[in-house]
Amino acid sequence: MKYKSVFDIIGPVMVGPSSSHTAGAARIGRVARMLLGGQPTRAEITFYGSFAKTYKGHGSDVATVAGILDFDTHDLRLKDSLRIAKDLGIEVVLRTSEQVTEHPNTSRICLSDGEKTVEVVGVSIGGGKIEIIEINGFDFQLAFHAPTLMVLHEDRFGMIAGVAEVLTRHRINVGHMEVSRRVRGAEALMAIETDAEISPQVLEEIRQIPHIMNVALISPA
Amino acid sequence: MFRNVAELVERAESQGKKISQVMIEAEIEVSGRTREQIMAEMHRNLDVMEKAVRRGLTEDIQSHSGLTGGDAKKLQTYMNEKPFLSGATLLNAVSMSIAVNEVNAAMGTIVATPTAGACGIVPGTLFAMADKLQPTREEMVNYLFTAGAIGYCIANNAFISGAAGGCQAEVGSATAMAAAAIVEMAGGTPEQSSQAVGIALKNMLGLVCDPVAGLVEVPCVKRNAMGAAIATVAADMALAGIRSVIPTDEVIEAMYRIGCAMPNTLKETAQGGLAATRTGRQIEAKVFGVPLT
Numbered sequence: 089m090k091y092k093s094v095f096d097i098i099g100p101v102m103v104g105p106s107s108s109h110t111a112g113a114a115r116i117g118r119v120a121r122m123l124l125g126g127q128p129t130r131a132e133i134t135f136y137g138s139f140a141k142t143y144k145g146h147g148s149d150v151a152t153v154a155g156i157l158d159f160d161t162h163d164l165r166l167k168d169s170l171r172i173a174k175d176l177g178i179e180v181v182l183r184t185s186e187q188v189t190e191h192p193n194t195s196r197i198c199l200s201d202g203e204k205t206v207e208v209v210g211v212s213i214g215g216g217k218i219e220i221i222e223i224n225g226f227d228f229q230l231a232f233h234a235p236t237l238m239v240l241h242e243d244r245f246g247m248i249a250g251v252a253e254v255l256t257r258h259r260i261n262v263g264h265m266e267v268s269r270r271v272r273g274a275e276a277l278m279a280i281e282t283d284a285e286i287s288p289q290v291l292e293e294i295r296q297i298p299h300i301m302n303v304a305l306i307s308p309a
Numbered sequence: 310m311f312r313n314v315a316e317l318v319e320r321a322e323s324q325g326k327k328i329s330q331v332m333i334e335a336e337i338e339v340s341g342r343t344r345e346q347i348m349a350e351m352h353r354n355l356d357v358m359e360k361a362v363r364r365g366l367t368e369d370i371q372s373h374s375g376l377t378g379g380d381a382k383k384l385q386t387y388m389n390e391k392p393f394l395s396g397a398t399l400l401n402a403v404s405m406s407i408a409v410n411e412v413n414a415a416m417g418t419i420v421a422t423p424t425a426g427a428c429g430i431v432p433g434t435l436f437a438m439a440d441k442l443q444p445t446r447e448e449m450v451n452y453l454f455t456a457g458a459i460g461y462c463i464a465n466n467a468f469i470s471g472a473a474g475g476c477q478a479e480v481g482s483a484t485a486m487a488a489a490a491i492v493e494m495a496g497g498t499p500e501q502s503s504q505a506v507g508i509a510l511k512n513m514l515g516l517v518c519d520p521v522a523g524l525v526e527v528p529c530v531k532r533n534a535m536g537a538a539i540a541t542v543a544a545d546m547a548l549a550g551i552r553s554v555i556p557t558d559e560v561i562e563a564m565y566r567i568g569c570a571m572p573n574t575l576k577e578t579a580q581g582g583l584a585a586t587r588t589g590r591q592i593e594a595k596v597f598g599v600p601l602t
Contacts, residue, residue, distance in 0.1 A: 089310070089465045094336050095350060097423045097460035097469075097486075098431070098453050101357050104413030105372075105525035107421040107428075108470050138472040141578045142523030144597055147416070167416055192472040192576065214470030214478075215423045283341065 090213060092233065100216045102161040108193050109139065109146030112212025114166065117155025119220055119232055120197040120208040122306045128199040130179045131156050137192035139212075140184035149182055152195060161216065196222075226268040226277040232306055234263055234281040239294060240302040243269050243276040250297045251278065260284050275301065310335050314462045314503050314557045321499035328489065328499050329451035332458035351450045354420045358409065358432035361419050365408020372414040374596050377526040380534075381408035398441045399541050406433025406537035407530055414526045422453075423460045423469040426525045427483035429533035431456050434487040434540050438494050448494060455493045456486035459506055466558070467565035471518030472577040474568025476532060481513030481564060484536040484543075491544035507553030507560045509543035514560075515567055517575035519582025522593040528583055 091097065102111040121128070133152050135143050143149050147167075154169035156178075165172060173180055191211040198207045209222035220230045223238075230236065241247045248267065255262065261283040269276040286305055295303045311317040311331070321331045336347050364370065366385055371378035384404035387393060393400060410429035413419045422431040435452050438444075444452075460469065463482045468474035488505035492498075497505075513536075521527040553560065574581030583589050 089312075091461055091464040093340055094332055094347075094454060094457035094461060095354075097464060098351065098354055098457040099420055101354060101418065101420050102425060104416050104419055104425050104428075107423075107425040108472055109525075110425065111421065138577050141580065142520070145520070145523030145579070146525065162418055164418070192573070192578075193470075214468060214473055215464065216421050216425075 091215075091217065096215060096217055100161045102216065103164065103166045106146040107216040108212040108214050109142065109148045110151040111161040111216035112193065112218050113139070113148040113195060114151040114155035114159065114161050115216065115218045116195055116208070116210030116212065116220070117152040117197060118158060119155075119210065119218070119306060120199050120206060121156045121158055123208060123223060123238065123304060124199045124201060124204060124206045125304055126201060127176070128156065128178060128201050130181070130200050131173075132181045132183070132198040134183045134185050134196040136185050136187055136189040136194040136196075139193050139195055140186075143184070148195075152197065153180055156197070156199065223277065225270050228266055228268055228279060230266065230279055234283070235285055236306045237280040237282060237286055237294070238304045238306060239278040239280070239300060241276055241278065242299040242301065243273050244299060247276070247299065248278065251280070251294055254290060254293045254297070255280075255282070258287075258290050260286065260290070310339055311462070313466055314459065314506060314561070317458055317462060318499045318503045327451065327455070327493055328458050328502055329454035329493060332454040332461075348450065351453050352446070354453060355446075355450055357418060357420050359436070361409045361412045361417060362405050362432055362436050364417060365412045366405065370411045370415050370417070372411070372524075372526055373416070374522070374524055374526065376521070376524065376592065377414045377530045378411050380530065381405070381411055398437055399538060401440060402434045402437035402537040402541050403534045404433075405436050406430050406533045409433055410530045410533040414524070414530065422456065423464060423482055423486070424471075424479050426471060426529050427480045427533060427536065429530070430480065430483040430487050430536040430540060431490070433533070433537045434491055437537075437541075438491055442494055444494055452490040452494050455502065456490040459486045459489045459502075463561055467561050468568060470577075474565065475571045475576055476516040476518045477513045477564055478568050479518065480529075480532045480536045481510055481516060484513055484540045485510040487537065487540035488543040488547070491540060492547050495544065495548060497544075497548050501547045503557045504552050505543045505547035507555065507557035508546055508551065509539055510557075510560050510564060511553065511555065512539050512543070514564055517571060517582050518577040519575055519584045520577060520579055521584050521589040522596045523577075523579035523584070524596070527592070
């Protein structure tokens with residue numbers, strides 16, 4: 089079941105004109121920004137399929153940049169995102185690709201802030217719902233409709249148990265979990281959707297676990 | 310959670326509940342939120358819809374491209390000045406549906422129901438029925454839960470976006486959702502709501518998504534208008550006891566198969582249908598300076 093809530097159908101409240109090409113595009117941009125953990129200095133956006141063909145008419149470029157600026161789908165500043173990004177000194181590069189993707193509305197967003205870089209591939213599946221299918225080359229299928237803990241760690245035994253132990257101690261229930269790696273024995277990325285909000289203290293405790301490289305919390309987009 | 314319309318209706322009928330009640334209870338169960346939180350969010354959605362309807366009927370709305378805007382007002386003026394042919398409730402639903410979709414095209418604030426491209430039909434029919442049936446605010450919110458329950462079934466068994474399944478998936482879903490909700494508000498049974506879904510959706514099968522210049526304007530605004538009309542008439546037919554020979558879930562399945570068979574040129578790529586007509590291409594060149602393809 090891709091759609092889990094009545095508010096996936098009656099919602100979101102949004103600035104027009106397209107839920108998949110405007111609201112969905114904005115949400116993918118916003119997830120990318122949250123994964124970077126702050127304002128980028130450069131954003132490279134590649135559109136595929138229907139996004140590539142019709143982004144001008146739907147304002148998908150404007151919406152994606154709005155998401156990268158951390159604007160919600162109903163934020164009235166969405167329309168002015170390109171100018172706002174320019175004023176903030178964010179370099180925006182937009183490309184379209186002829187490459188055939190599994191889903192017609194696919195975008196690839198690469199953000200950098202001079203130190204860190206994050207690359208996200210997202211699809212807008214309709215009605216404003218999105219799925220993130222790739223993060224920094226790791227394959228996923230994440231909807232980000234619950235608080236999601238992202239843990240980058242060395243690919244070795246005991247890592248899942250270590251994180252689970254912290255969550256157990258704080259009585260936080262896991263709703264959905266995915267683990268992805270590019271090759272065996274290098275780095276792996278864990279995505280954990282939780283039922284309860286995660287406090288900064290929990291994040292810090294996870295960060296202290298040996299062999300964990302980075303921890304980020306993504307709130308519902 | 311119910312998986313299709315048959316399960317939804319079975320749950321409602323066996324427990325003597327309305328579809329909206331079944332949807333609210335399922336939402337409480339799945340989301341872990343309280344009834345008050347869920348009702349508050351839907352009340353907020355209703356408020357946004359009401360503002361969009363009012364804006365579209367009273368303000369001079371025009372989209373950035375200049376292709377759409379002002380038709381909702383035009384229809385209301387006509388209704389006030391001329392002896393119109395079809396019914397007042399029907400034309401109200403049509404004009405209010407146009408109003409919301411015009412506001413959307415002008416980058417105004419709307420609620421996606423289930424999408425922005427089809428955002429006129431559910432609120433348009435709702436506020437037209439509200440004039441006719443004088444429901445409480447609570448009953449108006451319930452209308453949205455009933456519409457949402459049907460949309461939930463369609464979204465999980467087929468698709469709701471033009472890019473995935475053509476306009477039949479987008480305006481078609483919204484029309485079916487509205488038809489079911491009108492039936493419930495008018496005092497019909499859950500089974501009659503289901504029949505209205507079947508009757509409405511079968512009249513949307515095969516409808517392609519061919520937006521001129523890729524804009525959510527032409528033909529989207531007028532398809533929202535006709536979606537509201539079909540939803541209203543389908544509801545009347547179901548309330549009269551007329552049944553869909555093909556069961557509703559099978560109509561949804563047919564919509565899914567037709568959408569899968571539809572070529573990509575007719576799925577929101579602005580490459581086929583009305584978008585590829587001579588005038589469509591001329592508009593595209595005018596709006597963007599160059600053709601899109």
